[in-house]
Amino acid sequence: MAGPYGFRPVVSGDLALLRRWLEVPEVRRWWGDPDEQAALLEADLDNPHMVMEIVTLGGRPFAYVQHYDVHTWPHRHFARLPAGSRAIDALIGEPGMLGAGHGLAFLRGLAERLCADGAPAVAIxxxxxxxxxxxxxxxxxxxxxxVVDTEEGPAVVMTFARASDAG
Structure with missing residues (x-):
């Protein structure tokens, strides 16, 4: 269930948009140095193990999401998750879209899609x-x-529970 949100692959022409979003104070606060992050995104653009998507609402881009197999980039804090589990990183780049429920809605839709596609768990x-x-x-x-310590600093491990699993 994607709702009104669209997901399309990131292409090289999106790098300037992503760079602009990385400069947004709320994004910069949690993602870190925009130059470093932009270089990482550009490097991952051709990596077949990283799924990079622009999230749209009514055709208008407003967010970025990436997901990957948790065991492709082995992070100790995801090691307990079963094979095929996915991890998500996301940001809302348009400040006017923050605090309006868009993040929770598109992430729920994405997590449901990943589970429907066979992921036994989805983590963030x-x-x-x-x-x-x-x-x-x-x-x-x-x-x-x-709360765990990671190479990037402290993080909270959260996993998605499908509605059918929660009840």
């Missing part, structure tokens, strides 16, 4: 202080409060 790992994101992820169906 926000910074413990990113309370806005954590609340949105909880409303989207993710749960968990285990």
């Amino acid at each position: 790992d926000p910074h413990p202080d990113n309370l806005r994101a954590r609340r949105a992820y909880e409303k989207a169906g993710f749960s968990g409060d285990l």
